[in-house]
Amino acid sequence: MLEGLAANETDAIETIYRENYGMIQAFIVKNNGYPEDARDIFQEAMIVLFEKTKLNSFVLSCQIKTYLYSVCRRLWLKRLQQQNRYFPDVEMLKETVPVENEIEAHEKQAADFNLLEEALGKIGEPCKSILEAYYIQKKSMPDIAAAFGYTNADNAKTQKYKCLLRLKKIFFAQYKNGE
Amino acid sequence: MMNNTLILDAIERYRNGEMSPQEITLFEELRKNNPEIDQLAAEHNFFLSELDKLSDLKAFRHNLNEVESKLANEGIISHKKESRKAKMIYLWNRYRRTIAVAASIAGIVSISTVTIVSTYSEKKKVDVITPLVDTKLNQFENKLKQIETKLNDASVAAKQPVKPKLEANFRATGFLMDGNGYIITNAHVITDARNIIVENKKGEQFFAKALYVDKVTDLAILKISDTSFRKVTNLPYTFPKSPTELGEHIFTLGYPREEIVYGEGYLSAKSGYSGDTTSYQISISVNPGNSGGPVINKNGEIIGVISSKETNADGVVFAIKSKNIYNAIKELKNDEPIKLPSVNSLKGLDRVTQIQKLEDFVYMVKGN
Numbered sequence: 001m002l003e004g005l006a007a008n009e010t011d012a013i014e015t016i017y018r019e020n021y022g023m024i025q026a027f028i029v030k031n032n033g034y035p036e037d038a039r040d041i042f043q044e045a046m047i048v049l050f051e052k053t054k055l056n057s058f059v060l061s062c063q064i065k066t067y068l069y070s071v072c073r074r075l076w077l078k079r080l081q082q083q084n085r086y087f088p089d090v091e092m093l094k095e096t097v098p099v100e101n102e103i104e105a106h107e108k109q110a111a112d113f114n115l116l117e118e119a120l121g122k123i124g125e126p127c128k129s130i131l132e133a134y135y136i137q138k139k140s141m142p143d144i145a146a147a148f149g150y151t152n153a154d155n156a157k158t159q160k161y162k163c164l165l166r167l168k169k170i171f172f173a174q175y176k177n178g179e
Numbered sequence: 180m181m182n183n184t185l186i187l188d189a190i191e192r193y194r195n196g197e198m199s200p201q202e203i204t205l206f207e208e209l210r211k212n213n214p215e216i217d218q219l220a221a222e223h224n225f226f227l228s229e230l231d232k233l234s235d236l237k238a239f240r241h242n243l244n245e246v247e248s249k250l251a252n253e254g255i256i257s258h259k260k261e262s263r264k265a266k267m268i269y270l271w272n273r274y275r276r277t278i279a280v281a282a283s284i285a286g287i288v289s290i291s292t293v294t295i296v297s298t299y300s301e302k303k304k305v306d307v308i309t310p311l312v313d314t315k316l317n318q319f320e321n322k323l324k325q326i327e328t329k330l331n332d333a334s335v336a337a338k339q340p341v342k343p344k345l346e347a348n349f350r351a352t353g354f355l356m357d358g359n360g361y362i363i364t365n366a367h368v369i370t371d372a373r374n375i376i377v378e379n380k381k382g383e384q385f386f387a388k389a390l391y392v393d394k395v396t397d398l399a400i401l402k403i404s405d406t407s408f409r410k411v412t413n414l415p416y417t418f419p420k421s422p423t424e425l426g427e428h429i430f431t432l433g434y435p436r437e438e439i440v441y442g443e444g445y446l447s448a449k450s451g452y453s454g455d456t457t458s459y460q461i462s463i464s465v466n467p468g469n470s471g472g473p474v475i476n477k478n479g480e481i482i483g484v485i486s487s488k489e490t491n492a493d494g495v496v497f498a499i500k501s502k503n504i505y506n507a508i509k510e511l512k513n514d515e516p517i518k519l520p521s522v523n524s525l526k527g528l529d530r531v532t533q534i535q536k537l538e539d540f541v542y543m544v545k546g547n
Contacts, residue, residue: 008239013246021250043243050239054232113233135230136237161184168226 002060006053016046020065024072032080041079045071048099048106062097070099078103112175119170127163134160186216190223311435311470311487311496312351312368347545352433352472352485353377353401355540356418356504357517358411360385360403363504364471364544365486366392369399377403377542380439387544391511396457396503397486400511401544414520415536416479418501422449423482429461431485432534433472434543441534442469444494446482451497452489459483462494471544474498479525479533 004012024045025038033041048071052058060067120128126148133139133147145156192198193206210217349372353364362377369375369389378384385405392399423429423446430443444463451458461474465488474483483498508517525533 008235008242010242010246013242014249017246017250039247043240043247046243047236047239050236051232054235109232112229113236116229116233135227136234138234157188158184161187164187165183168223171226172222 001064002053005050008050013046016064016068017042020068023065023069027069027072028076031076033076037076037079041072041075042068044075044106048075048102051106051109052102066097067099070097071103074099074103115174116171119167119174122170123163123166126159127166130156130160131163131167183219186219187223190220191227194224194227311465311467311485312349312365346547347376348547350434350468350543350545351470352468353542353544354432354471354473354481355411355414355542356400356519358414358520359515359517360387360408360410361390361517362387362401362403362542362544363484363507364399364401365484365499366394366397366399367486368471368544369401369546370394372546375401375544375546377401377544379540379542380538383407390513391507393507393510396507397499398484398503398507400507400517411540413522413524414540415524416473416475416481416520416540417523418504418519419480419482420502420505422500422502423459423476425449427476427482429463429474429476429482430530431463431465431469431472431474432538432541433465433469433485434541435466435468437543439538439541439543440469444496447495451499452487455497457503458486458497458499461485461496461498463496464494465496473541475533475537479523479528479537 001012001015005016021038021042024042025035028038028041029035045068049064049067052060120131123131130144130148133144134141139147141153141157141160144160145151145153148156150156150159189198189202189206193203198206210220349368351364351368353362353368355361356363370392372389375387375389376384377387385403385408387401387403387405390400390402425446425448427446428443429446430441432439432441434440442463442465444461446459447462448460450456451460459474459482461483465472465485469485470487472485473481474485476482481501483500484504485496485498487497489495489497504519508519511517525536528536
């Protein structure tokens with residue numbers, strides 16, 4: 001199941017949703033939230049789990065259910081605090097596992113992604129589209145050359161590297177500022 | 180630039196496993212012998228892995244959304260586009276069973292807020308309810324007070340009773356319920372307070388300590404610990420045990436300012452916030468600082484203790500029913516028995532006279 005998740009297989013995602021989403025929604029609705037909040041939080045928890053499965057050192061020392069519950073609980077608590085809302089201290093009956101480190105890593109990662117996407121927004125077209133096509137959507141160089149009207153893949157490649165250099169420059173300027 | 184591009188290309192091909200074994204050896208050697216290139220490669224590797232992860236995440240999010248909308252269509256996950264109204268009904272149904280609990284919890288929360296700084300930083304406050312403690316005794320006001328005290332000290336030191344000197348960071352109201360120096364106020368007023376001082380209308384200040392704090396009912400009992408306090412024998416008001424009727428006119432005295440302030444209104448509901456049956460809803464104009472003030476009916480009976488108001492609505496104030504005071508005394512089990520006054524000498528008097536007889540027993544509660 002977790003391997004399926006790591007490989008981004010919809011079947012695995014769907015099974016995890018079916019088995020766990022109800023519990024999380026019940027928890028969040030019971031604790032001052034709307035079902036929409038539950039969807040958000042659950043998605044985020046899935047991403048935390050997904051990121052965890054990608055790590056080489058990945059071991060899940062408890063059930064997926066317990067893990068997701070712990071992450072969602074933590075995330076929801078955080079969000080309530082951010083919104084200055086009250087978190088009733090209930091639902092402590094279910095066992096939880098410590099997930100603080102993972103959530104912290106996840107937030108750091110999310111901040112990096114934000115920077116990256118911001119940088120992508122700043123480099124302008126056609127750079128943005130070329131880089132996205134190659135690095136995000138993983139299209140092949142000849143396809144990109146055709147789509148963007150370059151005479152051959154090599155030209156496109158040169159253009160891509162020029163764009164990449166600019167992207168890196170913007171990204172690292174911000175990234176180092178942030179440290 | 181061209182050189183750079185070549186290096187980037189080399190790094191990427193190396194990373195993607197597109198190099199021949201010969202190229203790999205050459206490339207690794209180049210990195211080893213050239214720290215600049217090595218660093219560039221490390222940096223670029225990091226950057227590419229970030230891009231890769233972002234790509235993975237986007238694909239993953241895409242799948243998540245797909246699964247989500249599939250399950251939403253099957254009705255396993257509720258739909259996102261519910262109207263606000265439907266949501267309220269949904270919530271109501273959802274909450275119905277726990278609403279009593281929620282209400283009492285909300286009570287506790289509003290209460291526990293007063294410890295000003297600490298609680299605000301904890302941010303565990305229900306945002307619809309405001310406890311009525313004035314925590315904005317700002318520096319300016321403090322300065323003024325300091326000057327005032329200095330002047331007092333200098334000119335009339337001889338006449339003034341010794342005032343405990345202390346910078347207050349909250350101010351609320353309380354009132355005597357037993358002439359031996361027992362004062363009732365809100366629990367949220369004094370939670371976490373290190374020093375508590377009560378001050379009467381004449382400006383006499385006394386140290387007090389908390390004997391009883393109940394965050395659930397939001398009541399606290401203080402005892403004046405100063406020896407300079409003289410016993411009061413004839414408290415003019417009583418505390419009815421039976422509930423008050425809707426529409427009854429009520430009034431309050433309190434310290435939203437440094438001076439005692441009168442306010443009047445009426446009883447608007449027999450239950451408090453979210454149906455909390457231990458309190459009333461009253462319609463009256465109050466401000467931070469009124470917390471812990473008495474709610475008095477036309478006969479001079481104290482029917483409740485002001486505790487909080489709804490933030491988003493004007494004049495929606497909640498007061499703890501006086502019945503809870505009896506319970507609090509019972510729970511406290513004080514060595515010296517606390518006796519609530521049994522004779523009411525305010526009945527039938529006009530309002531001004533009532534206030535004159537009352538105001539000496541309404542105290543400002545402050546401290547830090």
